[in-house]
Amino acid sequence: MGAKKRVKTFDKKLLHWFNDTIKNKFLDKFMYYITNLGGGWFTTGFMMSLFIFGKNKMRLIGLEGLASLTLSQIFVQILKRSLERERPFNRFDSVNRFNIVLKDYSFPSGHTTASFSIATVxxxxxxxxxxxxxLIALLVGTSRMYLGVHYPTDVLAGIAVGVFSSLIVHFQLIDYLKRLMIFMKLA
Structure with a gap:
């Protein structure tokens, strides 16, 4: 069995486990709500609130989070549009859909990327x-598989992109962000 076929088998089996095998009424509600912690409104709003209402270090952390989110989502959009991977609920009739309709592509998971971007910061x-x-970020990634909107490899890629983006911002761009805050007289 080739590597590509092994990855597809892994994706399908693990997706089935998260989306169907462990499915129950409690998780149906819990995962539906936890997934929103990785959504654009929550992640951007959380970092914006730190930036706007925070003082000194908290304000810088808010700016760092916003920079990390921006960088990570640029990577996500480039990958989604380049690879055009269909979402699991569009490919398999057996996937529980939870009345979620998304028209963009699957790889990588934007919610997982955003949640790991913020969690890493x-x-x-x-x-x-x-x-x-x-752990909260991991729950967001898990919720994406549970809800049938992402494959496990979408989530793994989202983790990598989110963490990588945050590391770049934290270790390579933080001095620029500090200077920006001084320039804007926010420090």
Whole structure:
């Protein structure tokens, strides 16, 4: 069996486990709500609130989060439009759809990317909350498979893009963000 076929088999089996095998009424509601923590409104709103209402370090963390989100979502859109992977609920009739209709592509998961982007920023700045924030981000990624809108490899790629973007911003661009805040007289 070739590598591509093994990945497809892995994707299909793990997707089925998350989307069907563990399906129950509690998770149906829980996953539907937890997935919103990776959505654009929540992630952008959370970082904007830190930037607007925070003082000094919190304001910088808000700006760092916004920069990380922006960079990560640029990567997501380039990959989605380049690879054009159909979503699982469009490919398999057996996938539980949860009345979700999305018209964009599947790879990588934007919600997972955003949640890991923010979780990584928070973990880098506040190491004592690293485990809880990364677990919440992992729940967002899991919810995307549970809801049948992403394959496991979409979620894994979202984790990688989110973490990578945050590391770039935190270790390579933070000095520029600090200078921007001084220039804007926000520091």
């Amino acid at each position: 928070m973990a880098l700045n506040f190491p004592y909350i690293a485990i809880p924030v990364l």
